[in-house]
Amino acid sequence: MMAAAKQTAGEARRGRRARRVLALLGPFLGLLLVVGLFSLLAPESFLSAYNFKTVATQTVIVGLGAVGMTFVIVSGGIDLSVGSVIALASVVTALLLRDGRAPVLAVLAGVCTAGLCGLVNGLLITRLRIVPFIVTLGMLGMARGFAKYLAGEQKIDAPAYWLADLMTKSPQPGWLLVAPGVWGMFLLALFMGLVLRATVLGTHAFAIGSNEDTARLCGVPVAQNKVVIYALCGLFAGLAGVMQFGRLTVGDPTTAIGKELDIIAAVVIGGGSLAGGEGSILGAMIGAFLMSFLANGCNLTGVPNYVQEIIIGAIIVAAVAVDRLRHR
Amino acid sequence: MSGAAPVLLCMRGVKKSFGAVTALDGVDLEVRQGEVHALIGENGAGKSTLMKVLSGAHAPDAGTMELAGAPFRPRNPSDARGRGVAMIYQELTLAPHLTVEENVMLGREAARCGFLRRRPMRAAVAEALRALDQAEIPPGRKVADLGPGARQMVEVARALVGEARVIVMDEPTSSLSRQDSERLFAVIEKLKERGLAVIYISHFLEEVNRVAGRFTVLRDGRTVGGGALPGVAVAEIIELMVGRKLEEVFPAIPHEPGEVLLRVQGLEGEPLPLAAGFELRRGEILGIAGLVGAGRTEMLRALFGLNQVIAGRITIGGAEDGGAPPRRRLAQGVGLLSESRKEEGLALNLSVAVNATLSCLAPFARLGWLRRTRQARAASRWIERLGIRCRGPWQPVSELSGGNQQKTALARLLHHDVDVLLLDEPTRGIDVGSKTEVYRLMGELAAAGKAILFVSSYVPELLGVCDRIAVMHRGRLLKPRPAREWSDSAILDEAARGAAG
Numbered sequence: 005m006m007a008a009a010k011q012t013a014g015e016a017r018r019g020r021r022a023r024r025v026l027a028l029l030g031p032f033l034g035l036l037l038v039v040g041l042f043s044l045l046a047p048e049s050f051l052s053a054y055n056f057k058t059v060a061t062q063t064v065i066v067g068l069g070a071v072g073m074t075f076v077i078v079s080g081g082i083d084l085s086v087g088s089v090i091a092l093a094s095v096v097t098a099l100l101l102r103d104g105r106a107p108v109l110a111v112l113a114g115v116c117t118a119g120l121c122g123l124v125n126g127l128l129i130t131r132l133r134i135v136p137f138i139v140t141l142g143m144l145g146m147a148r149g150f151a152k153y154l155a156g157e158q159k160i161d162a163p164a165y166w167l168a169d170l171m172t173k174s175p176q177p178g179w180l181l182v183a184p185g186v187w188g189m190f191l192l193a194l195f196m197g198l199v200l201r202a203t204v205l206g207t208h209a210f211a212i213g214s215n216e217d218t219a220r221l222c223g224v225p226v227a228q229n230k231v232v233i234y235a236l237c238g239l240f241a242g243l244a245g246v247m248q249f250g251r252l253t254v255g256d257p258t259t260a261i262g263k264e265l266d267i268i269a270a271v272v273i274g275g276g277s278l279a280g281g282e283g284s285i286l287g288a289m290i291g292a293f294l295m296s297f298l299a300n301g302c303n304l305t306g307v308p309n310y311v312q313e314i315i316i317g318a319i320i321v322a323a324v325a326v327d328r329l330r331h332r
Numbered sequence: 333m334s335g336a337a338p339v340l341l342c343m344r345g346v347k348k349s350f351g352a353v354t355a356l357d358g359v360d361l362e363v364r365q366g367e368v369h370a371l372i373g374e375n376g377a378g379k380s381t382l383m384k385v386l387s388g389a390h391a392p393d394a395g396t397m398e399l400a401g402a403p404f405r406p407r408n409p410s411d412a413r414g415r416g417v418a419m420i421y422q423e424l425t426l427a428p429h430l431t432v433e434e435n436v437m438l439g440r441e442a443a444r445c446g447f448l449r450r451r452p453m454r455a456a457v458a459e460a461l462r463a464l465d466q467a468e469i470p471p472g473r474k475v476a477d478l479g480p481g482a483r484q485m486v487e488v489a490r491a492l493v494g495e496a497r498v499i500v501m502d503e504p505t506s507s508l509s510r511q512d513s514e515r516l517f518a519v520i521e522k523l524k525e526r527g528l529a530v531i532y533i534s535h536f537l538e539e540v541n542r543v544a545g546r547f548t549v550l551r552d553g554r555t556v557g558g559g560a561l562p563g564v565a566v567a568e569i570i571e572l573m574v575g576r577k578l579e580e581v582f583p584a585i586p587h588e589p590g591e592v593l594l595r596v597q598g599l600e601g602e603p604l605p606l607a608a609g610f611e612l613r614r615g616e617i618l619g620i621a622g623l624v625g626a627g628r629t630e631m632l633r634a635l636f637g638l639n640q641v642i643a644g645r646i647t648i649g650g651a652e653d654g655g656a657p658p659r660r661r662l663a664q665g666v667g668l669l670s671e672s673r674k675e676e677g678l679a680l681n682l683s684v685a686v687n688a689t690l691s692c693l694a695p696f697a698r699l700g701w702l703r704r705t706r707q708a709r710a711a712s713r714w715i716e717r718l719g720i721r722c723r724g725p726w727q728p729v730s731e732l733s734g735g736n737q738q739k740t741a742l743a744r745l746l747h748h749d750v751d752v753l754l755l756d757e758p759t760r761g762i763d764v765g766s767k768t769e770v771y772r773l774m775g776e777l778a779a780a781g782k783a784i785l786f787v788s789s790y791v792p793e794l795l796g797v798c799d800r801i802a803v804m805h806r807g808r809l810l811k812p813r814p815a816r817e818w819s820d821s822a823i824l825d826e827a828a829r830g831a832a833g
Binding site for chain 2: 199202203204205207210211213214215217218219220221222223224280281282
């Protein structure tokens with residue numbers, strides 16, 4: 005009997021692993037294809053350590069946003085407000101720095117403001133029972149407006165201190181290879197991937213996205229989980245906002261307009277389903293890098309911006325189409 | 333059994349009203365430990381409301397409930413679950429994206445600092461599946477990849493892991509094949525042995541007679557009878573349910589077969605059937621029996637153009653083709669009643685009027701604008717003619733009972749005035765009274781010269797309604813024979829093993 009139990013346990017693990025590998029294969033091949041293609045088209049400029057560093061740095065903002073967004077999408081929701089929240093967080097951070105506060109305090113305030121936006125999203129969604137699309141669409145406007153109000157409708161110059169080093173292309177010390185922000189993104193993604201797969205919160209996110217009624221029936225605190233998930237998404241938008249400030253070294257209330265769509269696209273390209281119940285952090289990372297490499301490669305080969313937009317649009321549709329095929 | 337087992341669940345004088353509507357008007361129910369108790373009643377009799385009260389979804393207005401001698405007043409479904417009352421609903425409530433293991437442990441995960449501890453969870457799941465003799469269900473498989481039978485087992489395992497004392501099964505076999513039903517009956521036997529009580533809700537009275545030890549009949553929100561099974565005639569139970577002498581479940585309406593309206597030769601569809609051929613005449617009801625998965629639904633869908641036709645000839649009223657889209661089929665006077673009325677057959681959030689007239693809006697349209705009053709008038713005619721119980725033509729279909737939804741779906745075919753009706757499980761999930769009305773309607777339609785192809789998994793109704801019956805076996809349609817030459821067991825035998833000789 006022990007042997008039988010062991011066998012089924014092994015089977016369970018293999019089954020889960022096989023499924024995950026399969027789901028990531030498509031996006032990963034897509035990423036390889038993009039990298040391979042531009043390596044052929046522009047071997048000197050594209051295929052260099054410096055350029056890869058650039059791409060990695062460019063991915064940080066979408067990548068961090070996508071970590072939080074994965075939780076939201078897995079639970080069957082959507083957060084349209086992250087672009088605005090990124091701007092708000094960067095403005096709040098800049099304001100505190102300009103007033104001479106310690107950088108740690110400024111960062112904390114920026115991230116917490118964003119987390120608060122997410123918390124409000126979650127509370128509105130669960131208390132008022134309004135669909136996430138509408139609530140976060142509202143927050144998209146409110147956060148953006150609030151950012152503009154705080155910044156007096158202009159960019160805020162502020163001393164960036166070590167925040168500028170977060171997104172530098174030549175990190176100190178040299179053995180870091182890529183900017184500290186990139187490492188931060190990777191570590192957080194790794195940790196949150198673990199949280200999604202190996203914690204009660206993660207399982208509940210999947211359950212809610214897969215079948216909310218069932219989750220409720222089984223005693224899963226659906227509302228609480230949702231609030232936590234949206235707050236989490238806000239916190240990651242806040243981190244992305246801090247990185248955005250580090251990159252620009254000004255607090256710009258008009259930055260990251262439309263970024264939420266890139267972030268959602270990254271999650272979806274990585275195997276997330278807008279119907280909920282599916283998605284992975286690793287997939288979202290691959291999706292984010294795929295888009296960055298594409299944008300970078302197009303720039304280097306002189307492909308005009310509008311062509312990039314068309315290609316990225318097509319890739320989103322193709323990713324979902326491939327996903328559907330896989331499910332049949 | 334020596335003496336009576338102790339009473340585990342006891343409901344007395346339970347009442348519940350919604351506004352002016354009284355759903356429960358004094359229900360008594362007593363369920364003993366280790367017994368299967370059948371809860372029987374027509375749709376609208378209050379079964380589902382009673383179960384919602386029991387599961388904590390609704391609070392009763394009056395009456396008492398006791399579980400194992402202690403007062404039982406669950407605040408919500410998860411509270412009821414925690415105290416040992418688990419529901420297994422008609423529409424299964426599993427999360428399709430999660431694995432068997434994750435589903436079974438949902439809401440009671442073993443964790444340390446928020447991180448899952450897979451080993452004890454896996455042991456608990458394996459233990460539950462073994463207790464049910466279902467160890468072959470792989471715990472790591474996604475539920476979406478399991479068949480309906482296995483899914484039900486997962487639900488039962490979930491109840492078991494949650495230390496349920498009472499398990500309520502609402503129409504558990506309605507979507508199961510014969511083998512899966514047998515499997516379920518075996519599992520119910522196991523549950524009984526473990527001393528659990530099972531409340532078994534079903535429309536299939538033969539099935540109830542087989543699994544249940546006692547029964548309670550509800551009518552109009554009241555307990556009207558009960559007793560021990562087996563030993564009570566099915567007819568007696570039906571009379572209790574409908575509250576009147578039921579002369580015939582299958583009304584005999586004379587109809588005469590006329591000329592051939594539909595001829596099918598060597599039909600092969602994607603993915604099924606492999607080979608199907610038959611003739612269907614005006615004024616004739618041809619029944620199609622077979623196991624789930626034999627290809628009956630697929631045959632209807634290929635005929636109607638919803639599935640691809642690979643080979644074969646279809647002749648409708650003289651015009652021959654090798655498959656045509658649904659639009660053309662409707663124009664030829666062929667209509668299909670889908671087996672899944674909720675997913676495909678009806679637009680649930682739309683009104684009765686829209687659903688009944690959706691395939692044929694032209695008479696109400698002028699320059700693309702719909703004339704609502706005419707549409708409503710037409711719909712009202714069908715509401716009256718079919719006895720659809722609703723507040724009016726503009727009531728959303730989702731608010732109607734299963735039987736009335738099915739009649740609305742039928743109204744669409746009739747409104748379109750089709751000559752050939754392809755009916756796929758038209759009586760699934762509807763109560764005895766509604767079934768009889770559907771049978772009567774089929775007889776009347778045949779008498780009016782319509783041709784009806786009647787797919788059903790419920791053998792008694794095929795025998796009771798059809799002129800001829802053919803069995804489908806593994807994608808092949810066997811030779812039709814007159815209904816009087818068939819018997820219950822002959823059909824099941826041919827369905828399971830193919831043509832004899």
